[in-house]
Structures are given as C-alpha cells and as structure tokens.
Amino acid sequence: MMAALARACKRPIFLRMADPILIPRPEGLYCPEGDFHIDPVRPVPRALITHGHADHARAGHGAVMATAQTLDIMALRYGDGFTPSRQVATGPTRINGVTVSFHPAGHVLGSAQIRIENARQVCVVTGDYTRTPNSACAPWEPVACDILVTEATFALPVFRHPDPVQEIGKLLASVRAFPDRAHLVGVYALGKAQRVIMLLRQAGYDAPIYIHGALAKLCDYHIAQGVALGDLRPATVTRGRKGDFAGAIILGPPSAFAATWAQRFPDPVICFASGWMMVRARARQRGVELPLIISDHVDWGQLTQTIEDLNPAETWITHGREDALLRWCAIRQRKAIPLRLVGYEDEPE
Amino acid sequence: MIAGFADLLERLAFTPRRNLKLAHLSGYFKATPDPDRGYALAALTGDLALRRVTPSLLRGLVTARVDAELFALSYDFVGDLAETIALIWPAPAQIDSPALSELVRELQDSPKTQLPARIIARLDSLPPSQRYAYLKLATGGLRVGVSARLARQAVADYGALDLAEVEELWHGLSPPYESLFHWAEEGPKPVSAARAPFRPVMLSSPTDLDDLRLRDPAEFMAEWKWDGIRVQAVSDHGERRLYSRSGDDISGAFPDLLAALDFDGVIDGELLIRRGERVAAFSDLQTRLGRKTVSAKMLASHPAALRAYDLLFREGRDLRALPLTARRNMLESTVAELDPARIDLSPLLPLTDWDQLAAMRAAPPDPVIEGVMIKHRASPYLAGRIKGHWFKWKREPMLVDAVLMYAQRGHGKRSGYYSDFTFGVWDAGQLVPVGKAYFGFTDAEMKELDRFVRNNTTERFGPVRAVKPEKVVEVAFEGLNRSTRHKSGLAMRFPRIARIRNDKPAQEADELATLQALLTSGT
Numbered sequence: 001m002m003a004a005l006a007r008a009c010k011r012p013i014f015l016r017m018a019d020p021i022l023i024p025r026p027e028g029l030y031c032p033e034g035d036f037h038i039d040p041v042r043p044v045p046r047a048l049i050t051h052g053h054a055d056h057a058r059a060g061h062g063a064v065m066a067t068a069q070t071l072d073i074m075a076l077r078y079g080d081g082f083t084p085s086r087q088v089a090t091g092p093t094r095i096n097g098v099t100v101s102f103h104p105a106g107h108v109l110g111s112a113q114i115r116i117e118n119a120r121q122v123c124v125v126t127g128d129y130t131r132t133p134n135s136a137c138a139p140w141e142p143v144a145c146d147i148l149v150t151e152a153t154f155a156l157p158v159f160r161h162p163d164p165v166q167e168i169g170k171l172l173a174s175v176r177a178f179p180d181r182a183h184l185v186g187v188y189a190l191g192k193a194q195r196v197i198m199l200l201r202q203a204g205y206d207a208p209i210y211i212h213g214a215l216a217k218l219c220d221y222h223i224a225q226g227v228a229l230g231d232l233r234p235a236t237v238t239r240g241r242k243g244d245f246a247g248a249i250i251l252g253p254p255s256a257f258a259a260t261w262a263q264r265f266p267d268p269v270i271c272f273a274s275g276w277m278m279v280r281a282r283a284r285q286r287g288v289e290l291p292l293i294i295s296d297h298v299d300w301g302q303l304t305q306t307i308e309d310l311n312p313a314e315t316w317i318t319h320g321r322e323d324a325l326l327r328w329c330a331i332r333q334r335k336a337i338p339l340r341l342v343g344y345e346d347e348p349e
Numbered sequence: 350m351i352a353g354f355a356d357l358l359e360r361l362a363f364t365p366r367r368n369l370k371l372a373h374l375s376g377y378f379k380a381t382p383d384p385d386r387g388y389a390l391a392a393l394t395g396d397l398a399l400r401r402v403t404p405s406l407l408r409g410l411v412t413a414r415v416d417a418e419l420f421a422l423s424y425d426f427v428g429d430l431a432e433t434i435a436l437i438w439p440a441p442a443q444i445d446s447p448a449l450s451e452l453v454r455e456l457q458d459s460p461k462t463q464l465p466a467r468i469i470a471r472l473d474s475l476p477p478s479q480r481y482a483y484l485k486l487a488t489g490g491l492r493v494g495v496s497a498r499l500a501r502q503a504v505a506d507y508g509a510l511d512l513a514e515v516e517e518l519w520h521g522l523s524p525p526y527e528s529l530f531h532w533a534e535e536g537p538k539p540v541s542a543a544r545a546p547f548r549p550v551m552l553s554s555p556t557d558l559d560d561l562r563l564r565d566p567a568e569f570m571a572e573w574k575w576d577g578i579r580v581q582a583v584s585d586h587g588e589r590r591l592y593s594r595s596g597d598d599i600s601g602a603f604p605d606l607l608a609a610l611d612f613d614g615v616i617d618g619e620l621l622i623r624r625g626e627r628v629a630a631f632s633d634l635q636t637r638l639g640r641k642t643v644s645a646k647m648l649a650s651h652p653a654a655l656r657a658y659d660l661l662f663r664e665g666r667d668l669r670a671l672p673l674t675a676r677r678n679m680l681e682s683t684v685a686e687l688d689p690a691r692i693d694l695s696p697l698l699p700l701t702d703w704d705q706l707a708a709m710r711a712a713p714p715d716p717v718i719e720g721v722m723i724k725h726r727a728s729p730y731l732a733g734r735i736k737g738h739w740f741k742w743k744r745e746p747m748l749v750d751a752v753l754m755y756a757q758r759g760h761g762k763r764s765g766y767y768s769d770f771t772f773g774v775w776d777a778g779q780l781v782p783v784g785k786a787y788f789g790f791t792d793a794e795m796k797e798l799d800r801f802v803r804n805n806t807t808e809r810f811g812p813v814r815a816v817k818p819e820k821v822v823e824v825a826f827e828g829l830n831r832s833t834r835h836k837s838g839l840a841m842r843f844p845r846i847a848r849i850r851n852d853k854p855a856q857e858a859d860e861l862a863t864l865q866a867l868l869t870s871g872t
Contacts, residue, residue, distance in 0.1 A: 157415065158423045158436035278436065279427050280362055284494075285792075289363050324422045331416060342803065 387525025508533025
C-alpha cells in the first residue's frame with residue numbers, strides 16, 4: 001500500500017515520512033520550509049549555491065544566495081545579469097522557516113557547505129568538498145549535523161589519493177628529465193588551475209607558468225582575492241617560436257588539448273591533474289602521458305572519516321558512486337539514503 | 350628489483366608512442382642485471398608460466414581482507430583485477446622490495462598449500478605500484494600495450510640484432526634468456542635446440558577498388574580470404590607443431606590435424622572446421638580453441654582442417670626468398686600427397702580485371718569467406734606487414750538500424766562510461782534484442798550515448814540500465830548465425846556501432862524479419 005502510494009506520488013517512499021527538511025526534486029534539492037533550492041540544475045525562484053562550478057552554479061535563478069566569492073565567480077562566468085537578486089551569505093540568516101549558514105568546504109575558492117536548521121534538525125549539504133589542504137581556498141571545517149547530505153564522487157575504497165605535494169614532485173621531475181619538451185597540464189579553470197599553480201609555487205618553482213586564455217579571468221580573480229599565483233603569462237605562440245616553450249609548464253583546460261592549440265608546443269608531455277588519474281585506464285583513455293593524482297574532492301578515507309567524525313543520524317548521498325558508500329554505511333549500521341540527483345558531472349569542465 | 354619492473358610497467362602504460370616504449374624497454378634491459386631482466390622480458394612476452402595464481406585465488410585473498418561487495422563495486426569501476434587489488438589492499442606497515450627473480454621463483458616453487466600465505470605476505474609489504482607489478486606478474490597478461498613482438502624488438506634494438514633472427518630463435522630459448530642477452534651484449538649467437546620452430550608470418554594490408562585500379566592485375570594472384578584462424582603448420586624431422594599467427598603453440602587443441610601433417614616443412618594456411626566439403630562457421634572453430642585437450646566426441650563432430658596458402662620450407666630448404674609463384678608450385682605438389690580430408694589448397698581465383706574480382710567478392714560461393722586476398726606474384730615471404738606485396742579486400746559489412754535498449758558501464762578504458770550496449774529491432778510492435786556492441790563508436794559518440802543513457806534510464810538491474818526506446822544506432826556486422834541462446838533466434842558476428850542515427854525515429858528502425866531474410870539468404 002505504501003509502495004502504491006509512493007508510486008502514485010512519483011517520489012521515493014522515505015519522503016512519505018513526516019516533513020523532511022530537504023526533498024530531492026528533478027530541478028535539485030528543495031527545502032520546503034525555506035522555499036529555496038540548493039544548486040538547482042534548472043532555473044528556480046530562489047537558489048542557494050555551494051560553489052561556482054558550472055554544474056552547481058547556473059544562471060537564470062530569480063534570486064541567488066552564496067558566498068561573496070561564489071557570487072563574483074558566477075558574475076565572471078555568466079555576466080552581471082545572471083540573477084536579478086544577489087544575497088551574500090555572511091552569518092546565520094533566516095529564510096522563511098529555517099536558518100541557513102555557509103561554511104568553508106575546501107573545494108575551490110568561495111566553496112561552502114550549507115547548514116540548514118529548523119525547529120527539529122540540523123542538516124548540512126556539503127556540496128563538493130575535500131579535507132586535503134588547499135592553499136587556493138579556505139580549509140574545510142566540520143559542521144555538526146543530524147543529516148549529512150554528502151557528495152560521493154570518489155566513493156570507492158580504491159580511491160586513496162596520495163599527497164598532492166608528491167604528485168607535483170612527479171611533474172617537476174619530468175620537467176627536469178625532458179628539458180626540450182613542453183609540459184601541458186590539463187586543469188579545470190576554476191580551482192584545479194590555481195591549486196596546481198600554488199602547489200608548484202610551494203615546491204619552489206618560480207619560473208613563469210603559462211596559461212591558456214580560458215584560465216585567465218579566474219586566475220586574475222584569485223590574485224585579486226589574495227592568492228599569490230606568481231608570474232603567469234599567456235600561452236600564446238607566435239609562428240615559428242615553438243622552442244620558447246621547451247621545458248615550460250603550460251596549463252590549459254583538457255578540452256583545449258584536442259584542439260590545434262596543443263600543437264603549438266614542442267613535443268608536449270600531456271599531463272592531467274585529477275583524482276581519476278588513480279585508475280590507469282582513465283589516464284590512458286585521455287591519452288595522458290603523465291597522470292597527476294590531484295583531487296579537489298574527498299577520497300574514500302576522508303569521506304568515511306567525515307561520516308564517523310560528524311556521526312550524523314542520517315547520511316544522504318547526492319551524486320557519485322553511492323553504491324559503495326551505501327554498503328559501507330550498511331555494514332556500520334548507519335542510515336544512508338541515495339538521492340541520485342542528476343545533472344552533476346563527475347568533474348566539471 | 351621489483352621496484353624497477355614496477356617503474357617500467359608504469360612508464361609503458363602511459364607512453365603512447367611505440368618508439369618511446371622501445372626506448373624504455375631497452376633502457377630497462379641495460380640497467381637491469383640478469384636474471385631479473387630476463388624474467389621481465391618473459392613476463393612481457395607471456396612466456397612466464399606462473400599460471401597457478403588464478404583470478405579466483407586472488408579474489409578469495411582480497412575478499413578476506415575487504416568486504417566482498419565493496420571489492421566488487423571497485424572492480425567494476427577499475428576494470429582490472431590486479432589493479433583493483435593493488436589499490437584496495439590495506440597500506441603496508443613495512444616496505445620490503447625484493448628482486449624480481451626472487452618473486453618469480455617463489456611463485457614457481459611454492460607448494461600449492463603455501464602459495465596463498467606467501468602472496469598475502471608480499472601484498473602486505475609492497476607499496477601499491479609494486480603490488481600491481483607483482484600481481485600482473487603472478488597472473489600473466491600484463492596488458493601494458495606491449496606485444497610479445499614489441500618486447501622482442503626491444504631486445505633486438507638493445508643489441509642491434511635482426512628482429513627476424515630473434516623471432517626464429519625465440520622458441521628454442523627459455524626464461525631468463527641469459528644467452529639471448531649475452532648475444533645482445535656481443536656474445537655468440539645462441540643455438541636453438543628446438544625442432545619445428547615458428548617462423549614470423551607475412552601479413553597483408555587493407556585495400557579497396559580505388560587503390561587496386563592503380564595496379565596491374567596481371568602482376569597479382571587472388572584467392573578467397575577464409576574466415577578461420579591463420580596458422581602455421583610445421584613438421585620438422587617428425588616434430589609437429591601448429592602455431593597461431595602470433596607464434597602461440599596451439600598444437601594441443603588440434604591432434605587430428607597434427608596427425609595429418611605428413612610432410613617435412615612449413616605450411617602457412619587457414620585453420621577451419623570442415624565436414625567433407627562444407628566449411629563450418631567460425632563459431633564451430635571457436636568451440637575447439639583454447640582447450641588443452643579435446644574429447645573424442647569433439648574430434649568427431651568438429652574435425653579440424655587446414656586450407657593451405659603458402660609454403661615456407663620444404664625438406665630443410667628455406668623457400669621464403671623465392672617468388673610466390675614458385676612457392677605456390679611447390680605447395681601444390683606438397684599438398685597433392687596429403688590427406689585431402691584434412692589439408693587442401695586454397696584455390697586461386699581467375700583474375701583478369703579488378704571489376705570482375707569485385708563481382709566475385711560481392712557474391713562469394715561460401716558464407717565462410719570474408720573477402721579476397723590479393724598477392725603479388727613476385728612477392729617473397731617476408732616477416733610482418735610489408736606494404737605493396739599482399740592485400741586483403743574484406744567483404745562489406747552488413748548494416749541494420751536498431752534501437753538502443755540496455756546499457757552497461759564499460760571496463761578498463763571505458764570505466765565510468767555506459768559503453769556496452771544492447772540493441773534490438775522490431776517484431777510485431779515489440780523490440781527484441783538482437784545483439785550487443787561495445788565498440789565502433791568514436792569517443793565523442795560514446796559520450797553522447799553515455800549522456801543519453803544517464804538521462805533516459807527507465808529501470809536499473811544491477812549494473813545494467815534499461816533506456817527509453819528512442820535512440821537509433823546503425824549496427825555493422827560481419828554475418829549472422831542461428832542461435833538458440835538468443836530470444837531473437839539469431840546471433841551477430843562482430844557487431845559494432847557504425848554511427849548514431851539521430852535523424853531516424855525509433856519506429857523506423859529495422860524489423861526482425863529483415864534480419865531473418867538475411868539469414869535464409871545464406872549470408
């Protein structure tokens with residue numbers, strides 16, 4: 001009978017339980033008491049945005065609340081008119097029947113977890129997050145909650161991401177070993193690019209780093225926000241001067257590597273900085289010669305540690321590899337619910 | 350050290366270019382002493398017989414450490430057993446990297462009862478990349494994009510040796526190949542003790558009518574391209590062997606054919622299952638492949654036969670430098686004295702002009718023909734794919750427009766993408782599945798299909814998703830067999846997705862009756 005009811009309502013059965021604080025809807029997570037969505041994938045009247053990656057932060061909402069940096073990033077990407085009404089998340093804010101606050105997620109500049117409190121419960125929506133130190137943004141902080149709504153991008157026990165400092169060491173060793181070749185590092189424009197640059201700088205690499213035009217706006221924004229990226233130069237080549245890039249490190253979006261842009265550089269070593277690079281087949285599929293395992297998401301150890309640390313009554317899983325995390329929770333007799341939200345990429349382009 | 354071998358595997362796995370792979374291999378042979386480098390070479394060529402470590406043994410070991418379901422989900426994603434275990438195994442408390450040879454000997458010599466405990470001890474003391482190398486070594490099949498031939502090429506490069514000489518010698522040598530490395534380092538050439546060695550085979554390049562029209566048909570001979578397995582039958586002073594074209598010894602599975610090799614020499618031909626004059630479909634041959642032994646019943650129901658193309662040696666004389674016409678004459682007189690039920694000649698086709706050959710190719714007399722071979726009359730028998738001598742002109746594939754029904758996530762290169770597709774055609778208003786395909790599409794098409802699957806899933810069955818019957822794909826295939834195992838009653842040979850038909854509504858995809866008509870028309 002319950003099953004029939006759930007089918008009639010086209011909603012998973014758990015939502016028949018009394019007044020959930022959040023409801024998964026096709027357009028994204030919805031908070032009925034606050035009457036807003038979090039990271040909606042379609043235009044809604046009021047959206048709270050965790051971070052600026054394109055699959056979480058879209059243009060066209062009636063009103064947007066996010067951190068000042070996320071709002072800036074959305075304006076950079078979509079133009080000032082991305083929403084008629086912006087609200088900077090500062091401290092705890094009342095929205096209709098709930099109180100919301102934003103807390104650093106360690107994922108990219110401006111990224112936040114969103115805490116929602118009503119009379120009965122505290123719920124934290126992590127957005128994307130990592131606990132690995134990331135000098136391009138504020139570090140993740142634990143937020144106690146009854147319901148943890150977490151991502152599960154790398155939720156398989158094979159994902160134990162190594163220390164990114166060691167991975168940057170691999171890149172620098174390759175640059176030394178192949179002084180005549182250019183090193184082309186695939187990075188996403190928001191977050192990964194600045195993370196890799198900061199890791200290089202911290203490893204003592206102070207030569208100019210060349211960047212593809214698609215990275216320029218966001219790198220400039222990071223510098224304006226006080227992230228010391230050092231000497232960055234545009235990766236443009238004038239005809240017949242390929243040799244200028246021998247031994248150089250060049251950053252670009254992975255999509256540019258398939259384009260003729262990549263042909264400008266001398267015998268390039270194709271590198272890609274991503275958590276997926278742990279799996280050989282993934283690296284080979286992208287034609288990567290030097291995989292750099294650098295992730296802006298929690299790996300399996302961090303994810304399970306977070307659940308143990310916060311010890312929520314329920315764990316809801318937004319997107320990613322939920323099956324393994326569900327199994328892990330089941331073994332530990334923790335309540336976990338897959339939301340299977342669609343529209344979020346494994347890693348945004 | 351296993352560390353050096355692990356490093357080598359890592360480099361090879363991510364080096365796309367053949368020349369760089371060769372450089373990495375030569376560098377490794379130079380830097381690594383005997384016997385480690387020889388065991389590494391054997392591991393790469395598949396000549397290291399450590400097959401006692403089975404995937405099921407390893408699965409048992411890992412699921413004693415890690416939850417079985419978590420392991421299964423991880424394996425599904427990573428797609429490679431050794432890599433999954435290497436990544437998921439708990440971190441070592443203390444690291445110990447022994448020599449490669451020590452590990453090989455331990456795997457070879459350990460009593461079966463002690464093997465699991467020894468493997469566990471190794472996994473507990475190696476870091477992840479070395480665990481991976483160790484497991485690859487233990488299970489065989491490194492899959493690092495290096496063929497046995499490329500590995501032998503690297504040895505030849507290292508010692509500035511002739512690859513053909515190394516290949517001919519190969520079957521007389523065994524790991525750790527100290528005499529081979531000694532030769533490479535200016536020692537004497539080893540003497541092969543083995544009788545009936547494998548000779549590197551000659552391969553053809555694809556061609557088409559436009560390309561052929563540039564050539565003079567009078568200079569060429571043509572014959573059918575039979576859809577069996579290219580083999581080399583060797584009989585050397587009573588020692589008889591059957592090799593696959595890559596040099597694997599497959600004698601064990603074909604004792605009936607071996608008994609019929611009543612000649613002294615080397616014949617290049619096609620292995621077929623033949624009942625009297627009738628050549629059986631490829632699937633019949635498949636049932637006999639890969640067996641160590643074969644039952645009397647199978648020998649009677651699936652008799653093996655050789656259709657001879659070429660003669661490389663006769664009575665100790667090397668004929669490979671002779672022109673094809675001379676070899677063909679000698680082949681004809683050799684085959685004339687053999688049991689015609691087991692060994693016959695691949696007949697020559699009349700060849701006066703290319704259009705006439707095109708007409709024959711379009712209507713072959715036997716369904717087990719997959720095109721025509723065109724060979725230069727003066728061609729010597731050369732190792733490898735040497736341009737300009739031999740050509741293959743394959744039959745056009747058959748095409749059907751089918752509707753995507755189910756999708757499964759791929760393994761390996763495709764892990765994380767829905768890239769294994771089941772498709773169907775209409776039968777009385779219902780879709781019936783007629784085949785599965787997991788290649789043929791470009792990377793961009795794969796992403797398009799993956800996105801379609803994710804956004805149009807109607808049901809999930811474990812790793813399989815059912816999708817809305819909306820996407821039409823053009824499926825190319827090489828032939829149809831009747832099948833009792835499939836609901837549709839037929840099975841496709843070599844199906845692949847030729848293109849996505851976004852222009853075609855699903856209702857206009859093909860009917861099952863269309864395929865059934867192809868089946869009865871004898872193709």
